[in-house]
Amino acid sequence: MSSTVPIYVNPALLALALSGLALLVAWLTFRRAGDWRESDAGKDTNAKLNRHGERLTILETRMENLATKADIAELKGKIGALKAELDGVRGDASAAAAGVARIEQFLMDASQT
Numbered sequence: 352m353s354s355t356v357p358i359y360v361n362p363a364l365l366a367l368a369l370s371g372l373a374l375l376v377a378w379l380t381f382r383r384a385g386d387w388r389e390s391d392a393g394k395d396t397n398a399k400l401n402r403h404g405e406r407l408t409i410l411e412t413r414m415e416n417l418a419t420k421a422d423i424a425e426l427k428g429k430i431g432a433l434k435a436e437l438d439g440v441r442g443d444a445s446a447a448a449a450g451v452a453r454i455e456q457f458l459m460d461a462s463q464t
Contacts, residue, residue, distance in 0.1 A: 387393045418426075 388397070
């Protein structure tokens with residue numbers, strides 16, 4: 352028969368030790384991230400991110416000047432109205448051309464007699 356001696360650990364002391372360990376890991380991670388930012392790879396990545404930010408700003412500026420769906424719909428409506436007006440003008444022009452042709456024919460007939 353083996354005899355084992357129960358080990359009693361204070362829960363408050365265990366919680367304090369685990370919190371301290373977590374704090375140490377967080378501090379080491381923070382230090383490593385800071386060191387990485389100062390490395391060549393970190394500086395290169397930071398420069399790339401800055402260039403992407405500039406490109407996004409340029410794209411946002413360009414997008415502000417593009418037509419919206421409402422603008423395009425308004426233009427389609429105006430073009431439709433202009434086509435209808437142009438068809439009316441064409442009808443008037445053909446009627447005027449027919450009138451001119453009648454007058455020319457009348458004058459030509461009158462000059463022959």
